[in-house]
Amino acid sequence: MRAVKSQTLYWMAITFVLFPVLILLGIYMRSVQAGALxxxxxxxxxxxxxxxxxxxxxxxxAAVACAANVLAKYAAPSPAIGRLAIAGTxxxxxxxxxxxxxxxxxxxxxxxxxxxxxxxxxxxxxxxFLVSLTVLGATWLVWSLDLLRAIAARYSLGQALGWHYLAGxxxxxxxxAVLIITVSLIASVAALVAGVIMLVLFYLxxxxxxxxxxLLMKNLIFFFGHTLVNLALYLGVALAYxxxxxxxxxxxxxNKVVVISWNAVLAIVLVAYFHHLYxxxxxxxxxxxxxxxxxxxxxxxxxxxTIFGALLLVYRARMRWNLASILFFLGLAGWAIGGVGAVIxxxxxxxxxxHNTLWVPAHFHTYMVAGLVFLVVAYFYHVCQEAAxxxxxxGYQKLLATxxxxxxxxxxxxxxxxxxxxxxxxxxAYPAELAHGAIYSGIAAAFAALFLLGFVLYLVETxxxxxxxxAHAS
Amino acid sequence: xxxxxxxxxxxxxxxxxALAAPCAVPAAADGVSRAESRLVDRAVPDIPLRxxxxxxxxxxxxxxxxxxLVAFFYRRCAGVCTPLLEWVRDAxxxxxxxxxxxxxxxxxxxxxxxxADLRAQARAxxxxxxxxxxxxxxxxxxxxxxxxxxxxxYRRDPATGQYDHPALVLALDRGRVVRAMxxxxxxxxxxxxxxxxxxxxxIPFYRVPGQTPLACIAFDPRTGATRLDWGLALLALxxxxxxxxxxxxxxxxxxxxxxx
Numbered sequence: 001m002r003a004v005k006s007q008t009l010y011w012m013a014i015t016f017v018l019f020p021v022l023i024l025l026g027i028y029m030r031s032v033q034a035g036a037l038x039x040x041x042x043x044x045x046x047x048x049x050x051x052x053x054x055x056x057x058x059x060x061x062a063a064v065a066c067a068a069n070v071l072a073k074y075a076a077p078s079p080a081i082g083r084l085a086i087a088g089t090x091x092x093x094x095x096x097x098x099x100x101x102x103x104x105x106x107x108x109x110x111x112x113x114x115x116x117x118x119x120x121x122x123x124x125x126x127x128x129f130l131v132s133l134t135v136l137g138a139t140w141l142v143w144s145l146d147l148l149r150a151i152a153a154r155y156s157l158g159q160a161l162g163w164h165y166l167a168g169x170x171x172x173x174x175x176x177a178v179l180i181i182t183v184s185l186i187a188s189v190a191a192l193v194a195g196v197i198m199l200v201l202f203y204l205x206x207x208x209x210x211x212x213x214x215l216l217m218k219n220l221i222f223f224f225g226h227t228l229v230n231l232a233l234y235l236g237v238a239l240a241y242x243x244x245x246x247x248x249x250x251x252x253x254x255n256k257v258v259v260i261s262w263n264a265v266l267a268i269v270l271v272a273y274f275h276h277l278y279x280x281x282x283x284x285x286x287x288x289x290x291x292x293x294x295x296x297x298x299x300x301x302x303x304x305x306t307i308f309g310a311l312l313l314v315y316r317a318r319m320r321w322n323l324a325s326i327l328f329f330l331g332l333a334g335w336a337i338g339g340v341g342a343v344i345x346x347x348x349x350x351x352x353x354x355h356n357t358l359w360v361p362a363h364f365h366t367y368m369v370a371g372l373v374f375l376v377v378a379y380f381y382h383v384c385q386e387a388a389x390x391x392x393x394x395g396y397q398k399l400l401a402t403x404x405x406x407x408x409x410x411x412x413x414x415x416x417x418x419x420x421x422x423x424x425x426x427x428x429a430y431p432a433e434l435a436h437g438a439i440y441s442g443i444a445a446a447f448a449a450l451f452l453l454g455f456v457l458y459l460v461e462t463x464x465x466x467x468x469x470x471a472h473a474s
Numbered sequence: 475x476x477x478x479x480x481x482x483x484x485x486x487x488x489x490x491x492a493l494a495a496p497c498a499v500p501a502a503a504d505g506v507s508r509a510e511s512r513l514v515d516r517a518v519p520d521i522p523l524r525x526x527x528x529x530x531x532x533x534x535x536x537x538x539x540x541x542x543l544v545a546f547f548y549r550r551c552a553g554v555c556t557p558l559l560e561w562v563r564d565a566x567x568x569x570x571x572x573x574x575x576x577x578x579x580x581x582x583x584x585x586x587x588x589x590a591d592l593r594a595q596a597r598a599x600x601x602x603x604x605x606x607x608x609x610x611x612x613x614x615x616x617x618x619x620x621x622x623x624x625x626x627x628y629r630r631d632p633a634t635g636q637y638d639h640p641a642l643v644l645a646l647d648r649g650r651v652v653r654a655m656x657x658x659x660x661x662x663x664x665x666x667x668x669x670x671x672x673x674x675x676x677i678p679f680y681r682v683p684g685q686t687p688l689a690c691i692a693f694d695p696r697t698g699a700t701r702l703d704w705g706l707a708l709l710a711l712x713x714x715x716x717x718x719x720x721x722x723x724x725x726x727x728x729x730x731x732x733x734x
């Protein structure tokens with residue numbers, strides 16, 4: 001039996017409460033698009049905003065919380081900063097709920113400038129939304145810096161980035177998870193600073209009336225948002241590097257290839273977001289090409305090396321399959337599958353056709369849900385099971401994993417088909433010429449409900465272990 | 475509740491109110507833009523047209539598979555109509571793409587106009603014979619259908635014989651409005667942006683602020699040229715800050731490690 005840090009368990013509880021609620025909002029949106037809830041259509045865009053910001057935020061903090069728990073094996077993150085992160089996140093979420101439910105703020109999770117100031121919602125709700133992001137961003141920035149400090153207390157910067165492996169040395173031993181977490185945290189600081197600059201510009205406009213440059217704001221928003229989502233995924237992958245070897249009975253060590261690939265990610269991830277600006281005529285062409293090349297390049301070091309490594313790890317190993325190892329493996333697969341969709345979308349010639357279609361939510365739902373969510377819930381189950389040492393029901397676990405996979409991929413497929421057939425995104429209701437979009441939406445809602453059922457079964461299985469783990473928490 | 479959290483809440487509420495006060499200012503300045511944006515995606519009826527060369531066709535057939543720029547006018551107008559058409563002509567010449575990317579239709583809403591009036595108007599602005607410009611008249615009811623679809627109004631003053639009407643230019647694609655411009659000629663940059671959009675570039679249809687103290691990349695709608703601006707430095711700042719934070723954090727911890 002291995003004790004879990006109580007803060008990790010609190011983060012789990014927050015995730016377990018918020019995720020099903022946010023899934024319900026997703027089902028609501030697809031039902032509205034299917035024409036099943038005409039009386040509630042007016043709430044579509046506020047709920048789209050809450051669903052988007054909520055999902056991105058919840059899974060980012062869940063991934064960082066897991067990374068902090070992994071780091072605790074090798075370093076000593078500050079418990080006080082950990083508590084601050086929980087408190088700041090709760091306050092930020094409450095402010096977000098207030099602006100959406102009381103103010104009907106509905107600028108979407110991208111909240112592209114100048115939309116927050118142009119909507120039909122009251123001015124105060126836009127301000128509360130920005131204050132919510134400020135609280136969340138500032139808290140997470142402090143948290144990221146503290147985790148970096150904890151790593152720095154044990155490793156030099158060169159060691160934490162594995163540069164000594166490039167010189168042929170392996171002392172001190174650097175777990176690949178620590179390497180990936182270091183890379184992700186440094187890039188997180190960049191993303192969060194971009195968010196801070198963007199928020200300062202929003203506040204300056206509010207305070208002085210001096211307008212902002214729309215293209216600069218769009219660049220900053222995607223530097224912040226896109227990079228943060230990418231990094232959450234990388235943190236999820238770090239969990240697989242850390243835990244999957246325990247189930248395979250083999251080590252997954254840092255080597256030159258791993259070091260080169262993840263160091264490359266540090267540079268690539270900061271410019272990949274340019275692929276969100278293909279449609280902006282003013283953005284110089286060279287930046288757009290950098291965006292496409294970086295999007296392609298990011299797939300090689302991170303995904304190919306990791307997927308290849310994971311396959312070698314599992315191949316002919318005496319693998320112990322349980323809910324954690326199954327979900328880790330599925331999570332890596334989902335990350336790769338979603339990545340293929342993302343690479344297609346990041347191709348300029350394809351993006352011209354796909355950009356404003358449901359192909360975009362298709363690929364990001366794939367790598368968020370089938371990638372990041374699977375990886376994080378696998379880790380959650382793993383640490384709870386380690387603490388509880390409860391007997392495992394193999395059949396039940398396979399059933400719930402099957403339900404989640406079927407529900408998730410059926411749900412994604414409806415997005416992909418809609419995108420391929422030119423159904424636009426961000427439409428609450430489809431006009432007659434897009435009636436096929438409503439059909440896909442209805443089927444997608446059913447698949448999402450199936451996924452939710454699987455997740456509820458997961459909660460039952462993990463919840464029991466979570467309670468025991470809490471009783472023995474350190 | 476302890477005093478500190480209460481004070482923090484009060485401060486947060488005051489900050490919210492203080493920031494919310496000027497928030498309405500930019501939205502109020504965009505009345506015209508909102509009127510234009512209401513027209514976006516409106517379907518325009520496919521009416522029969524009679525052209526300056528005497529041929530008859532339909533609106534959809536005239537557009538073919540390309541976008542169509544539509545300007546409303548009437549020949550005897552002593553006001554905005556001829557300046558409006560000249561404005562369209564000049565902007566189209568500057569931006570380019572006419573014929574390859576889109577066509578222009580000048581549609582008369584005066585049922586007194588004749589085919590000869592159409593030719594005279596085309597000659598007056600120097601586009602007579604251009605294969606990519608069309609001048610057309612239509613039946614009164616048909617014009618009224620189009621006008622009704624896009625909120626274009628016109629009233630004849632019996633005393634002068636002149637029409638009271640706004641200046642409206644529409645960009646149509648596959649029978650729907652993709653952009654509308656209301657108002658007299660003058661601020662031609664917005665019109666040029668409209669033509670860029672017809673050429674396939676993405677231009678936000680809402681009005682974006684013009685005078686920004688910190689721009690990222692400046693765009694000249696006249697030439698399509700872009701120029702890097704100081705705001706771009708803000709995009710490099712996060713990466714520099716991250717590298718700086720990492721160096722400082724690890725250097726500080728390194729000193730502690732060595733001291734220990």
